[in-house]
Amino acid sequence: MATCEHAAAAGGQTAPMQFEENNLSEVKRVIAVLSGKGGVGKSLVTGSLAVELARGGAKVGILDADITGPSIPRMFGMGDRRAHGLGKLLLPEISATGIKVMSSNLLLQNETDPVLWRGPIIAGAIKQFWSDTSWGPLDYLLVDMPPGTGDVALTVFQSLPVDGIVVVTSPQDLVSMIVAKAVNMADKMNVPILGIVENMSYVQCPDCGRAIEIFGESKLDQVAETYNLKVLDRLPIDPALAAACDAGTIEADLPAGTLPLTLAAARAVEAHEGDEDKQA
Numbered sequence: 001m002a003t004c005e006h007a008a009a010a011g012g013q014t015a016p017m018q019f020e021e022n023n024l025s026e027v028k029r030v031i032a033v034l035s036g037k038g039g040v041g042k043s044l045v046t047g048s049l050a051v052e053l054a055r056g057g058a059k060v061g062i063l064d065a066d067i068t069g070p071s072i073p074r075m076f077g078m079g080d081r082r083a084h085g086l087g088k089l090l091l092p093e094i095s096a097t098g099i100k101v102m103s104s105n106l107l108l109q110n111e112t113d114p115v116l117w118r119g120p121i122i123a124g125a126i127k128q129f130w131s132d133t134s135w136g137p138l139d140y141l142l143v144d145m146p147p148g149t150g151d152v153a154l155t156v157f158q159s160l161p162v163d164g165i166v167v168v169t170s171p172q173d174l175v176s177m178i179v180a181k182a183v184n185m186a187d188k189m190n191v192p193i194l195g196i197v198e199n200m201s202y203v204q205c206p207d208c209g210r211a212i213e214i215f216g217e218s219k220l221d222q223v224a225e226t227y228n229l230k231v232l233d234r235l236p237i238d239p240a241l242a243a244a245c246d247a248g249t250i251e252a253d254l255p256a257g258t259l260p261l262t263l264a265a266a267r268a269v270e271a272h273e274g275d276e277d278k279q280a
């Protein structure tokens with residue numbers, strides 16, 4: 001049996017159809033934030049990029065596809081909120097500065113309840129977050145991907161119209177196969193990689209401001225060259241930012257000018273509908 005390119009990437013299985021967008025959603029660009037493994041700061045990068053895009057006047061949403069480890073609602077101070085419905089559709093929760101969020105955490109009774117769902121249910125949740133959620137008009141929908149390059153990540157790439165990928169790494173990943181896995185997945189899914197962000201790249205000396213590379217000299221440029229990737233930004237280890245994420249105050253506390261190159265790369269992504277205004 002002949003298989004399409006996406007199906008071949010999935011090991012020869014027949015590719016599922018893309019999930020349909022409902023008529024209350026008008027999403028112009030979908031950008032996925034991916035990491036080869038968990039805990040590298042993918043959610044922090046997703047949240048920070050959303051805040052920076054919104055500060056520039058764009059309409060932004062975050063689809064938290066990290067179904068079993070959702071951290072976006074807490075970052076935006078909505079840990080105790082629950083999503084509401086509108087007829088058959090779900091309504092995203094809206095943050096203090098207007099960022100729309102849909103996450104499995106908004107569907108649980110308690111923020112601390114574990115999500116003990118199996119693969120097909122998780123895929124169903126992602127479908128709900130796209131097809132059954134009323135996103136309204138959005139310039140950017142950022143997808144906080146599940147960690148790694150497994151089944152759920154594959155579902156997202158096969159089912160949502162992803163326009164570009166930001167790969168997040170930490171210095172330790174750069175010497176392993178982890179970046180290669182993320183890059184290969186993006187290649188096989190035929191989605192362009194906007195570039196790579198190195199999180200927890202260094203610590204800034206509080207006295208002189210010098211960057212101290214506590215994991216040794218960064219290999220980012222070397223890795224970027226190997227995989228023909230653009231280096232976007234390097235983020236320092238910043239305890240104040242981690243505290244803001246925990247306290248739900250990322251919108252107020254994210255330093256201005258965080259992730260400048262990632263922001264520029266996101267803005268340069270073509271809108272599905274041929275939108276001319278890339279500054280939004």
Ligand SMILES: Nc1ncnc2c1ncn2[C@@H]1O[C@H](COP(=O)(O)OP(=O)(O)OP(=O)(O)O)[C@@H](O)[C@H]1O
Nearest residue numbers: 038039040041042043044147200236237238242245
């Ligand atoms: N640059 C940073 N400085 C300080 N703390 C950070 C930084 N980046 C991430 N952290 C902290 O590390 C933890 C993991 O970050 P985050 O949840 O963003 O990672 P993740 O890759 O999305 O994890 P998972 O894959 O498990 O969802 C969080 O407590 C976060 O606040």
